[in-house]
Amino acid sequence: MASGLPQPLDYDIIKAGWTYQYHRADPLYPFGHGLSYTKFAYSDLRLSSETLAQDGAVDVSMTLTNTGTRPGSEVVQLYVRALNARYEAPRLRLTDFRKVALPPGGSRELTFRLPAEHLAHWDVASGAFTVDPGGYEVLVGRSAGGITLTAPVTVSGPAPAPRIVVDRRTSAVDFDDHTGITLLDATRTTGDAVAPANLDQPATLLFRSIDLSGAIRIEAEVTGAGPGQLEFLAGDRLLAEISVPFTGSRYAWTTVPGDLKTSSDGVHDLQVNLRGDVRLAAFRFGSARLRPPPEPSDQNLPFL
Structure with a gap:
């Protein structure tokens, strides 16, 4: 070459x-x-x-x-x-x-x-x-x-509005910048995901001008073939850490939730760090107005 x-x-x-x-x-x-x-x-x-x-x-x-x-x-x-x-x-x-x-x-x-x-x-x-x-x-x-x-x-003309991520799914591959990642297939037929290019070094995704107003929790769509962790930061403030469980296969996806450690209102540059053998397809910040419904039980049956 x-x-x-x-x-x-x-x-x-x-x-x-x-x-x-x-x-x-x-x-x-x-x-x-x-x-x-x-x-x-x-x-x-x-x-x-x-x-x-x-x-x-x-x-x-x-x-x-x-x-x-x-x-x-x-x-x-x-x-x-x-x-x-x-x-x-x-x-x-x-x-x-x-x-x-x-x-x-x-x-x-x-x-x-x-x-x-x-x-x-x-x-x-x-x-x-x-x-x-x-x-x-x-x-x-x-x-x-x-x-x-x-x-x-x-x-x-009008300046671009901040990106809306609260109560909305954001694909991991829709980053603005990155360091040390590799792009992978999410399934054998469709979809995209990201993972660290070197398992011994963390990888970073950057999403610029993100509006996090109202966010109180986060969930990530992940697979894990070994120990792994995700870190979400607004500027230099750590918002959340999510441990990625072993899922058995790179195509065995699961959704892992986490609560935010600190208030995140306003517009920020969002940094996502991937550590270990973890693959990320998407994430979603959640607000109080869209809390998940309670788990059904004998005393708490879901509405039909």
């Missing part, structure tokens, strides 16, 4: 650094690279507006000039990237391109239509593509490594 490339079986595109969008080392030939018999100059980058709505669009114009002595063609590439994003944004993302043939000394103005949806990312909290408000950058060049023009653009 060439130096600097991710492990071929590491399917975490972001963490591993797959594709030109996330790869951090300088490639020998950048994405979009090509050779020409002449030279081209890029100039006069203009945006029809410095702001756009989350469902709007902006026109991006620039001028391409053949500054060489031979006719030739150039593939003009339009990229975007988010600035100060709340998620792990791509370093660059190609949104459009145009192949242009010009004689020596010839120029052409090009205009690209950039809809806001091309700035969207997959939001694990809502399970849909969304365009965050904030700062972005429009970039034009001959390759991902040959950017020549840049311009800022601002998306206007």
Whole structure:
């Protein structure tokens, strides 16, 4: 394997650094690279507006000039990237391109239509593509490594709401960031789960901007093939510890409850630590308004 490339079986595109969008080392030939018999100059980058709505669009114009002595063609590439994003944004993302043939000394103005949806990312909290408000950058060049023009653009609109997790099932794989985990199948046919990649070291899941208002307890969907433990923290405050029992198989799932050790009202970054041979599929914070019904007995029969 060439130096600097991710492990071929590491399917975490972001963490591993797959594709030109996330790869951090300088490639020998950048994405979009090509050779020409002449030279081209890029100039006069203009945006029809410095702001756009989350469902709007902006026109991006620039001028391409053949500054060489031979006719030739150039593939003009339009990229975007988010600035100060709340998620792990791509370093660059190609949104459009145009192949242009010009004689020596010839120029052409090009205009690209950039809809806001091309700035969207997959939001694990809502399970849909969304365009965050904030700062972005429009970039034009001959390759991902040959950017020549840049311009800022601002998306206007409401900020994303905190993620709701109280009285709602949250899948473990819908994390915002992680350290030391591996992704596994929850059953032989469907579902996903997470587990420590190294049983001798704890693994961590991070869920950003979580609204824990009203939470008084927690339950986790787990399997255990040996001693294991889960820790839930809001910032640096320990909310709950759950011991994971031996379930006999990685596909033998059980739900383990636990009470919160401290008040958790408000919006926090939630950290989940996995220790030992434990697999986690999901968790749910519970509130007082959805207490589980009492166990049926001779004196306390359930309603029919």
